[in-house]
Amino acid sequence: MKKVLITGANKSIGFETTRQLLQKGYYVYLGSRNLANGLEAVEKLKAEGLNEVEAIQIDVSNQASVDAARAEIGKKTDVLDVLINNAGISGGLPQTATGTDIAVFQKVFETNLYGVVRVTRAFIDLLQSAPQPRIVNVSSSMASLTLNSDPSWPFYHHKGAAYLPSKTALNMYTVTLAYELRDTPFKVNAIDPGFIATDFNNHRGTGSVEEAGARLVKYATIGDDGPTGRFFSEENNPATGEIPW
Structure with a gap:
């Protein structure tokens, strides 16, 4: 049975992604910053008959928490097949380039970029033990420099001075990580789940968590080709899925 760790998985897109991977026969370590919330999420899934799941406390913005999660999972398995870096924060919107306090930038980057780096570094050895390791970094189309520079793009006027750069930086980390692992079985990609109705955006999104989960699962389970x-x-691109950086 393949094993996956999903950060920020106790609700919304992370929770639905957990559900869909469980339905596909994966064993899921459901990462949650608050363990009580994670345990509650696990009970909901088990009530649906999805039992191959357990909660793991992990605050991606805290190195000690990440290290403790690595130690805990390491007691249970020598192999991790998939890592989905899903945990993220907006930092509160709107965010102007001239008016947003530097503390907001630091907080957003601490989770959205440094958190991904922490978790990836902590679990890379378990992933390297898998025959077909996959890393999915949950990004956003708002990270695209090209789209954000195009006045005809529907979301052109939706800027966020801290959030957008944090995801753009995450994309570059994804490129660098994929390059470093290019001669291995790893597949590393940045995936935009879409403009999804969750508490992240006060449920203003137009897509469903089911759609978002399916998009993440698709790239978490891709084949060797x-x-x-x-x-x-x-x-943004239903034809091929790929969008400009």
């Missing part, structure tokens, strides 16, 4: 080091947003 699948892409690596790419940026996909099926909402």
Whole structure:
């Protein structure tokens, strides 16, 4: 049975992604910053008959928490097949380039970029033990420099001075990581789940968590002929899924 760790998985897109991977026969370590919330999420899934899941406390913005999660999972398995870096924060919107306090930038980057780096570094050895390791970094079409520079893009006027750069930086980390692992079985991609109605955006999104979960699962389970080091947003490009950086 393949094993996956999903950060920020106790609700919304992470929770639905957990559900869909469980339905596909994966064993899921459901990462949650608050353990009580994670345990509650696990009970909901088990009530649906999805039992191959357990909660793991992990605050991606805290190195000690990440190290403790690595130690805990390491007691249970020598192999991790998939890592989905899903945990993320907006930092509160709106965010102007001249008016947003530096503390907001630091907080957003601490989770959205440094958190991904922490977790990836902590679990890379378990992933390297898997025959077909996959890393999915949950990004956003808002990270695209090209789209954000195009006045005809529907979301052109939706800027966020801290959030957008944090995801753009995440994309570059994804490219660099994929390049470093290019001669291995790894597949590493940045995936935009879409503009999804969750509490992240006060439920203003137009897509469903089911759609978002399916997009993440698609790239978490790609075959050996699948892409690596790419940026996909099926909402913005239904034809091929790939969008410009």
